[in-house]
Amino acid sequence: MIQSLQGIGMTSARTRERMINRLIQQGICSHKILDVMRNTPRHIFMDEALAHRAYEDTALPIGYNQTISQPYIVAKMTELLLAASARLTCVLEIGTGCGYQTAILAQLADHVYSVERIAPLQKKAKDRLWDLKLKNVSYLHSDGGWGWPDHAPYDGILVAAAPPEIPEMLLQQMAIGGVMLIPIGKDDKQQLQRVTRTESGYDIEKLEPVVFVPFLSGRK
Template sequence: MIQSLQGIGMTSSRTRERMINRLMEQGIRSNKILDVIRNTPRHIFMDEALASRAYEDTALPIGYNQTISQPYIVAKMTELLLASSGRLEKVLEIGTGCGYQTAILAQLVNHVYSVERIAPLQKKAKDRLWGLKLKNVSYLHSDGGWGWQDHAPYDGILVAAAPPEIPEMLLQQMAVGGVMVIPIGKGSSQQLQRVTRTEGGYEVERLEPVVFVPFLSGRK
């Protein structure tokens, strides 16, 4: 287990450091986030056949027509979520996926509430995070469009799939002052947005083009 976490060859610390240098060149500024990404073994979140590509700047398949986001997108969305305040108390993640983004968040906020519609994916993710001793995560197998009302309101919401418009249920579950980072749009016409809830409504910042899997309803 120790060797698999540390990595060898294309998953070694030297390969990880090249990834960190690339993230800095791409504009990621938070040393705290960079340190967490540096020390989180991305290769354990994908099938062994793809592990050697874990530190490339690309999205990779994780099964069930889902992907693990490229390192830059994980870092960027995390930075956008945490930029406006100190350590967040409660963060809702829509799309557990393989658990990599969950693992990054869990080391930077007090508690992550992670929702995933595909049960086998979430089970694998839960096992991986348990293996990393990240225990400040709660999991729900559900339609992400519903959010997780039981623990609302949230200081932050991070969405890892692209709906055509922001789901109303997620807006309702934001705390005043809370931030949501979400890709919006279809196909190649997606845009990363940051939504801040104010006393009087919501402020939306439109940031950069992205490509995410579509936001689907239902459970599997």
């Protein structure tokens, strides 16, 4: 496992550093986020056959018609989420997926509550985070549209799939001053949005075009 975590060849520290330099060129400014991504072995979150492509700036399949987001999107959404505070206390993640984004959030927040509708994916993610000794994460196998009301309100919510509109249940679980990053739209007409809850309602900013898997209901 130690060798696997460290990486060799196309998963080595040198390859990882090229990813970090590319993120800087793409406008990621947070040294805290860059350090976390530099030290998190992205290649262990995908099948061995694709591990050599782990540090490319592209989304890659992880099974069950799901993908691991490209490093830029992971960094950008995390940076936008953290922009409102030095450290997040309570974060809700919708879409555990392979667990890579979860691992990044877990190193920057006090606790992460991660919801996933596909049980086998979440089980693999949980095992990987355990290998990384990241134990400040709680997992729920559930429909992401319901959120996780037991631990609300959240000062940060990150959604890794695109619904046609913002789920009302997620809005209700935001803390006052809390921020949600969520892609909205269908197919190739999605837009990343930042929602901030205020005393009087919600401020919504449309940020940039993105491509995510669709936000589906139910559990598998």
